[in-house]
Amino acid sequence: MSLRAGSTVGESGGVVSGISTVIYHENYDSITLDDIAVVQPSEPFPMGPNIQIVNLPSKFGYEAPSGLPVTVVGWGLDGDGNRPEQLQKVDLSVGKTSICKDIFADYNPVTESMMCAGAINKSPCNGDSGSPLVFGSVQVGIASWWDENCEYPQAVYTSVGFLRLWIQNKIRD
Incomplete structure (x- = not known):
């Protein structure tokens, strides 16, 4: 690698x-x-x-607030299922943890070390795992998992502040 x-x-x-x-x-x-x-x-x-350099959140245990505008970048599949030649980015908002837990209740548990972000018809996709979720120059999350429909309104990220x-x-x- x-x-x-x-x-x-x-x-x-x-x-x-x-x-x-x-x-x-x-x-x-x-x-x-x-x-x-x-x-x-x-x-x-x-x-x-x-x-x-991308920075860590300034406080241990930082929780990105619901509604915070964030961006995820990655090399995952595009909306047509193709691998892009250019790095892709999408602007999202941090979601409410309680709503996220409800959305994914039948899929996987959303734990305290996770957070959600999304927007209508915008999400990471296959190949984006590990991609950074940033607010300006601060990395608040790491793309972890989502519904196999890559345009699902929320995706789950590892919370960098929690860890x-x-x-x-x-x-x-």
Whole structure:
């Protein structure tokens, strides 16, 4: 595996680095729990106009408020089921956890380490797992799972604020 930064074109441009370390959360389960890992590149990426740092929420346990405007970017399938050549983005809003729990009650549990975001006919899709959900320069979530209909009004994200202490501890190790 390798990491690419500084390009919005699939498999070209930017800077590529190998991976020296991957640390999965101890409670990781691809569907229901703590869908998060810390990945360390073999060499640091050079900061510049096309490569910027994304910040963690400033407080441990931060919960993104319902209605917060957020953006998810990724390489998942587009609305026609095709893999895009350009990085895709969609603007969403953070959803109410209680409504999200009701929506997915028959699918999977939405736990305290998760959050939801969505918009009508806008959602991550197959291939977007692990994509960042950001508010400005702050990453509030990580695309985790959703209904197989990629235009479902809500998707579930790992809450970066909830797991901030775990992230900080792994970065220090």
